[in-house]
Amino acid sequence: MGLKSVKWGIYHLFVAGFCLLMLYPVIWLIMSSFKPSDTIFLTANSLIPNPWVWDNYTIGWAGIGGRSFAVFIKNSLVIVVLSTIGAVLSSALVAFGFARLKFAGKAFWFSILMLTMMLPWEVTMIPQYVLFSKLGWLNSIKPLVIPTYFGHAFFIFLMIQFIRTIPVEMDEAAHIDGCNKFRLFYQIILPLIMPAVATAAIFSFYWKWDDLLGPVLYLNSPSKYPVSMALKMFLDNETISNWGAMFAMSVVTLLPVFLIFFFFQKYIVEGISTSGLKG
Structure with missing residues (x-):
């Protein structure tokens, strides 16, 4: 056995061990979902x-409060799908404008955009709640969905970096062929930045x-x-918490x-890798 084979074996053994260490909490969760609720932490x-x-x-x-867990999954899918569509499309359009x-x-607004990435959500939490309360949006998915249609700073930055890797000569050729800015975006730029769009x-x-804090609010x-929030409902501070059912639905x-x-x-x-090729 050569030295190269020994190094290869040690490397893969280390990677496998590290992978097992990272996956252990997930494995523990899956195994615990098959244990009696009152013995999960004892064993x-x-x-x-x-x-x-x-x-x-x-x-x-079977769910909780007379509602099947399928209801909660459906609610999550509605919020996730609508939010993802809004965040991706609006961010792509804004990124095209900046790029x-x-x-x-332009430089000023881009600086403001970058600053928002460093602004903790806790800072805007109360003003947003007051705003959505005055709009009458409480107890609806509107506060969770509609703001995503105004772009996401991280996604905008990611797509800007990706668009800058596309030669400007393609834009000039499109203008010669009669493309306006909007057609340039959705017929040429958008298909070329699909990896960044998929990542976002x-x-x-x-x-x-x-997300838990948004729905809680x-x-x-x-x-x-x-x-x-449905998973949190399986836990009760006053009576016995159903850890087994919660772990099962967590899986x-x-x-x-x-x-x-x-x-x-x-x-x-x-x-992510392509977006860093060109500043």
């Missing part, structure tokens, strides 16, 4: 359930799917709760996240 050091309890999934899917158009105060869509999906009807809610990452991971890598 936390043991991965193998004894006995195996399959009813956790049945009880969890290709000339207008007064995936991140938007992740962030909205996992604006939703107070259980029929409108997303999965993040169910992880499936869309894993599937999205598995099928679209190449877009994440391509979108």
